[in-house]
Amino acid sequence: MKFFLTSLLFCIFFVPSVGHAQFGDLLKKLPGGLSVDSKEQSKPSDKSDSKPINDQGMLGGLLNLGTSSQGENEEIEIGRGITSTILGAAKLFSNNNLQRYVNLVGQNIAQHSERKNLPWTFGIVDTPSINAFAAPGGYILVTSGLFAILDTEDELAAILAHEIVHVNKKHHYNIIQKQKMVEFGSKFMSSSLGKDDKTGISKRLINMGGELIARGLDKDAEYEADRDGVILAARAGYDASAMLTVLSKLQAKARTKGDESMKLFTATHPTPSDRIQALSDQMTDEIESYAIPSTAAERIKKSTK
């Protein structure tokens, strides 16, 4: 289970998209469900996603199929597990003001997207590695290594917007759904699924994680997150070109000899310069007119106070 979850973490900044509508439709028609209410989850004050997470609970979620609402519950449940696992490897950066700041910026951007009611949750994890993680259901983590090279709130907004698109487009969740249905579709539809069956399926789901890593990620999902992320950030009032600034910095870091902070990032993702090129090639005059520093740009300097 752990391995399966960890594989999903490699959707960092840029997760592959394997959207297959037919599986989504099938999911909606199948019985089953989870215990988490998505409407309740949307309330920041709600603590239902703070309940203990265990493998049985997570596997229960992975093995259930249900209606559209239940599908969202499953998505949130999986995201909780993934996020909790990341936090087991990298603790939160110890500054409550900073954690609140990134939530304020991220939540505002999310409110300019199509999935406003997810339990959007943002955090900075303490590690020098440069990366960001998007987990299903609205959980987004940015490493302190990445935050440390940012100069403006516009740049932070660009990163958070990119991750929000990964969540909204279900880039990683769709991979889970697709592989689960491809391998176990008929079994999932069986009402006589026994305990041994579930155990076997669970083990296979764990192996899928390794396969995901070995197979590599779909670059189209990253380009889509870049493209839509620019729009989301601009909708929220930020500099539409801030992602170019971030990617320029990442490109420079990636080319710095002896710098290990982007090792995983560079091994699994399109190069920043390729992404800059793709993004630039798609810009319209309208978007370019929003490529100006926002009025909130300098606020990041007070984010820890």
Add this chain to the structure above:
Amino acid sequence: MKKNLFLILLTFHQTIFASTVSVKKDGDIRADPSNSATVVSTIKNADKVLILGRKGFWVEVKFGNSKGWTKISNLDIKDDNNSGTSDGLSVLSGLASGRVGTGNIVSAAGTRGLDGDQIKAAKNDEVQFKNLTNSRVRPEEATSFAKAAGLNSRNISYLEPPVPNSTDQPVTNN
């Protein structure tokens, strides 16, 4: 004297942190980063230009005796296959001169980064997860925070996905 020294230093700085890239699309060089600015020169496919700076989606370039602004999309800023020059835009990031970041965040996690093995070996941390959710904010709070800084919402449609290029090869990670 001081002015001359400044110009020398500026030229020196630009020489160090500038980068030569190829033109991939015919275009204009304009006096300012704007479609309405005066055209000072034109560039053609395969020309070489020196990148001096960036503003939004425009890049300041030097081409022959001309200096001005052109759109990034006119240039090939990808890695130019080990020719020894830097990627077109990475030199502009500020990292090349060590001038990035606000300096208000210092990691306490040491120098070892977060790699795949660490994540594989990790156990769910419910206390940390609880702390994470405790920092969550309501949409109304976030909206107020945005307005306090003068951020205004814009009504912008998503861009259409680019038409797939039949010559594109799928990316694989080795």
